[in-house]
Amino acid sequence: MLRIVPRPLVRLVPHGRRTRIAAAALAVVLLGALIVVFTTPGEDPPSVMTHEEFIEVPTAPGSPSQERLDITLYVPDTARETPAPAILLPHGFGGSKRSVARDARELAERGFVVLAYTARGFGRSTGMIALNDPDAEVADASELLDYLAAQPTVQRDADNDPRVAVTGSSYAGALALLLAGTDERVDAIAPVMTYHDLGQSLLPNAARHGRFEPRSPARMLATDDGVFKQGWAGVLFSGGLGAGGIGPTADAPEPGTEEDDVTTADPAPGSQGASGSGPDVGPDAATGARPCGRFAPQICAAYNDLVRDGEASERTLRLLERVSPASVTDRIDIPALLVQGERDTLFGLDQADANARDIHDAGGEVRVVWYAGGHDGGGPGATLRASIADWLAFQLEGPRPPKDNPLPAFRYDVQGTFQATRAPSVRVLTADRYPGLDRDVPAVDQESVRLSGPEQVVINPPGGTPAAISGIPGFTGLADSSARPGLLNVDLPGQSARFSSGEFTEQLLVTGSSTIRLQVTPLPWSGGARGTEGTGPLFVKLYDIGPTGQRTLPGNAVSPVRIPDLRVGETVEVTVSLPPIVRPVQPGHRLELVVATTDRAYTNATQPAAYRIGLAGSGELAVPEVSGEATTSGWPVWQLAGIGGLGLLAVALLAITALRRRRADGVDESLADVPLDITGLTKSYPGGITAVSELSFRAERGQVLGLLGPNGAGKTTTLRMLMGLVTPTSGEMRVFGHRVRPGAPVLSRIGSFVEGPGFLPHLSGAANLQLYWDATGRPADKAHVAEALEIAGLGDAVHRKVGTYSQGMRQRLAIAQAMLGLPELLVLDEPTNGLDPPQIHQMREVLRRYAATGRTVLVSSHLLAEVEQTSTHVVVMHRGKLVADGAVGEIVAAGGEASFVVDKPDEAVAALNDVDGISAVRADGDTVHADLDGLPRSTAVSALVTAGVAVENAGPRRRLEDAFLRLVTSEGQEQ
């Protein structure tokens, strides 16, 4: 009986497994696509070669002595084919060429040739720090332009004139400005968070007598005799001693960045001197013992002058003026991109404003970007860096220059409030002009905010301590992003006067430096014996107060004020510029102006003093407001497009499925009246098991067709295929001429009960039947639920949960469910299992009567007696194959075969073989079978009796039983 099922080669991989492989492949492809979409930066950047060397430059112009500058040239491989514009990339104060390695590599990958170098006095370069002196650092940079002009990979505008731009942060930005003002060969500059006037940056004074009406948003009063910014100055000085860079440690937040991106986005090695100082220390680095480290003597002297009393000597002021870009900005007529931080207590927005005005007046095209960072808040983020690179490419006409200027005339970030899970949100606004740059550009809008508050007396404590805290230089951004905003904002009672606005009813976007007029009256100091001049500094700041009293000092910035010519008891009116900020003041918030006598970031007066402070005039605060438009980059465009794409995909899939479903199956009209016709039905499973093989039979109207076979004969599999649950491997089944497949409408004409009942256990029997019928969607009057329930005969149990039913009850309910809607073909799998004899008897009666109405019943069973008594026709299956089929009577008493039970079988065989017309005689135990071929049975009996064989029993041979028994008993002995 061993059978090898021939299978086509194509099916080497089983169907189910193929489906799974395909599904897995689809999943992998889609997931991969998702990852690619999210993480691909676009096209491959060119590979970048680096070249390091030392370049000799004169110590001073015309001087025979030389200094050695440590440089790295970054050359993208694209520049080897076509010479590319170059970028000169100096570093920030306290850093080295290593601290700009990331920026250099980014620019080189953008296609520029980048020259990064360590400025004199830092790292492995020799020399002394002269703070961007025109004869020192600036002259060095000019020498480097010569070097660039000699590089074959660098594009040239003329002989010894490379096409070059200079960009850099802070100290490097100032160098960019100074070089652009002195060397005609520079084609564009992009200074980032840098200064205009170093004197005003370190010794600011934002007040003066008389009126002040700024036309540009961040223009501040800059009066002489300022207050020394000693906190920052100390940080700078220690940076020059080799304590490390003073640049921010992290990138500023941008739209879409997340907190952990921000805090880990510092891949540049050695950007902090401490981590990279090992091999990067210069030959004469062991200079820590010298009090001024590598600072040039004149710088050292100026610093000493400043820290001694917080006031600058004429010589110091002249030095600061010499090294400030302010000295040359009125000569810069090339395109300039001024990027300044909104969180910068060292070089505020006002510095960029001053640079912008000067360069614009000199004829340079100016773009201004205020971003949500700075010396306190972080360097430009990846998006802004890419924008800067694009702008440089645009101005230098290569590499891959954008068609239009990628930046608007003015762009500023509005930083939202701190969020629970991520970095603060950032919104980017743009304006098509920077207000007030020229006479033809309108001045910035000034919103008038009315402040109120009584005159208040503030004192300056002796020694200047304790002092108010506005921030810690360089660390403010870090502390402010924690869960405790305002931690660093401390005002001391008695030392501060407060003036408040009313609650805002709509949002006010403060964009720049506000202006206020104050009345200041020095009072006699009661505690001291001598009268005081009381010229000590005052610190003016603007708080945003939330409805719950939450105080925020935007940008942590204060305006120091020193008023000359104060006399005790005389009131003076001064105009004060407040620090430029970008701050959305929300509805329900207030603005509060605080005038304090101390601030830790500055040199405070040590002499005690007292002042009466009041608002001048009606107390109007002029707040600049720039109306910008939100850039579209803030909108999640591609995400929305992706969601739309998914929607289209879903619609397309649905349409395809619908079309495929509509594809009509051929109807065989000749079988339109045949309830069931099966031809060549085969079902094999992966692994070679064939449950049904080449099965063919037919059921007619009015028949009770028994499907007989031992367990495992394939009966249930056949019935499952008939219900559309299992897809045949080959062959087909037609019900009333319609092919059966999963979900075929013709299945609605079949009622089925196959392999056990299936009900919702939490519902009653009646509810189950009702819901089942409801689920068919067919008219309720066709269901005959009540009649079916009576056939089930469950009595009141129908209202109990099915979960409490016995096996027999469930079985009856399931048969009743199969009968709902009086199906034309009723398929019952072992319907009498679990029923007792009277119930079995009733069941037979039900089925007989049901078939009598012209319908067809297909009953499967493994019991011969069952089928014999219930069915009119029978199909016998074994091991998935058809063994016999026909009317029960025909099969039970087929042809002329007869069986005789005799005492001597051997003699009986011999006797019967002697009779003419009797054939196929054989013995089977006591029973002898023979084909009588039309002879009456009595003839055979008399032949046997004549031969002396006692006949105990004679009758038709029960072939079905024999066949069936043989099959059942031989189970397991075959194969």
Added chain:
Amino acid sequence: MSSEKDTGAAATGGADAASGGETRAAHVDHGVHTDPAALVEFSSAAEHEHAAATPSGAVTGYDARRTLPFGVELRRQFHRRRTHLVLGLAVVVPLLLVLAFELGSDDPDRRSGGFIDLATVSAPNFVVVTLLVSGSFLLPMVVALFFGDTVASEASWSSLKYLLAIPIPRLRLLRQKALVAGSLSVLALTVLPGVALLAGVIWYGADAAISPTGESASFGVSLVNLLLAVAYIIVQLSWVAGVAMFLSVSTDAPLGAVGGAVLATIISLMLDQITALEDLRVVLPTHHARAWTDLLAADVDWSAMATGAFTSLCYATLFGVLAARAFARKDVTS
């Protein structure tokens, strides 16, 4: 069995068994038998009624588009203890949180600045905290339960084959089940913040929402924000629905399908903790699960929510298509 025999024999007597007294039925509720009169009635009904067929081969009155109506499937699912349990949980959890906050220490010095510390400030704050604490596990589990269980439980009850034999086209069955599971999920995901809001109003008052930065939004505005937050959470959890649905058609064990979807959530949360993965984490379906907190800022940044919705919908579509494909081709054997 013996009792069935007894009653079967005893019942030969009467047509009164079916219409008989309740007391008797209560005693012999094993008295299952068919009344001969019922048999006659049934046969005659069968005799007189012969349904015609439509050209598609269906019996008259059958229309695939009307099978398993939404209401029917909803009734099938709504009366399940599982449904009651989940909805009950959605009601109990906010009350449990109220209890916890009432029992807990009220020392203002212990506040560390997060949302949790502001939970008792006002009703909207309480809702935010309820959503935050239930966001990682409870909410995905609810969705996993409704979607993972829906087909697998039918398979485990053996009722799936009878639904398919009606016949309900397989994709329609899946769609209707997904619709009902989705509706129940949405119900649970709305009941939870709804009850939290109610409890919050009763215990903490209908005041303005305060964010950890001290920003405030009026009660009315915060209600709109919360509504948007719930809408985002629903969309964000669609990936769990997709995975659970796929598992539900792939296994006959309801617990396996639900557990598998919850496991997927846990693994995604675990991987999300590994910062070394950096940008790759963006594709994790749970990476943007809390993006709705952006809505609480005065200055709403939509990009994280849009990315979260997009990734979730990608997964939902992928697994939804896989589920439909697997179910359409599956041999139903249980």
